[in-house]
Amino acid sequence: MYNLALDFGNTAIKYGFFEAESLRKSGTIGQEQELALLPEITQIDNVIISSVRENIGKLSALSEVKGITITLNYQTPIPVKNGYETPQTLGMDRLAAVIGAKALYPDKDCLVIDAGTCITYDFVDNQHYYHGGSIAPGLEMKFKAVHTFTQKLPLVEQTSGPVKLTGRNTREAIQSGILNGTLAEVQGIINVYKEQAPKLVVVLCGGDAAFFETNLKQHIFVVPELVLIGLNRILNYNV
Structure with a gap:
């Protein structure tokens, strides 16, 4: 098939x-x-x-x-229990990514981080119950916002290499603030979830996943096809 x-x-x-x-x-x-x-x-x-x-x-x-x-919509039968209070407003890519994580790690508590336009965090436990998560601006959005909502700050491109903690010019300062700040944000959220679920598995996908894989001081799994894997699991559940 x-x-x-x-x-x-x-x-x-x-x-x-x-x-x-x-x-x-x-x-x-x-x-x-x-x-x-x-x-x-x-x-x-x-x-x-x-x-x-x-x-x-x-x-x-x-x-x-x-x-x-x-x-796929919020009424499609899925192989997890959806605890989101407003399922009709939940992005289907977020739901598919969660189900993709459960397909790969069925017996684990999973935190799914999709690092794209927005950075989304979604928690699904080892009983296949999806609790919900959070949504924050992604890296590109932050770079554009700093330029758009100020008078003099330039539009700075993201760098793939190491980022200095202390910028010595405006370009470096913006890169440090956004990249190091977001790394600290993601690291902090992972740490809080690990307090609740010590054996947590962290799964990343999205366009900026490679940046976080390189720079996060955590053991994480990057699965670029996570949403597709979840979609396929939903399809097989309904066939």
Whole structure:
């Protein structure tokens, strides 16, 4: 059985082809029409779609799907207990990432950190109960905010290398404040969760996950395809 998981973001579409629970191929495309160019598309039995877009329309490339097609929403049956008080407002990518973490670490308390436009933290316990989490500005958003909401501070780009604690010019000072400040923020939140769950597993995904993997003083797991893995688990739960 072949599954296709699609994660529609604001600017790109991430896809993953799965055979049962095994990810066979993943990647990113820019337009819906590019799906038809993927040779694996003709083998698909079932599809699941998660989207932050208002309307994605009917995908012509999926017209020959043999099995089911699921557009994930808060009413879709899922293999965890959702304790979020307003499930209709919960981002489906956050939910999928949590379920992806449970697919990989079913018997562990998991903190899922998605380091993208926003940095989201989501906690799911070893009984498969999702408690909720928190949302904070991401790195790029912080760099843009410092420039946008001041008169003289420049727009500074993120650096991938080591960041000085004490900046000796304005560019370095902004980098230090945002990058070191956010590292301290993430580190602190992990530490608080570990007080509650000492055997906590921390799983990172998102565009800035590599930065945190390099610079955090914690044992963490970076899984770039975490959302896709979670989507596939939800799909298999519903087939």
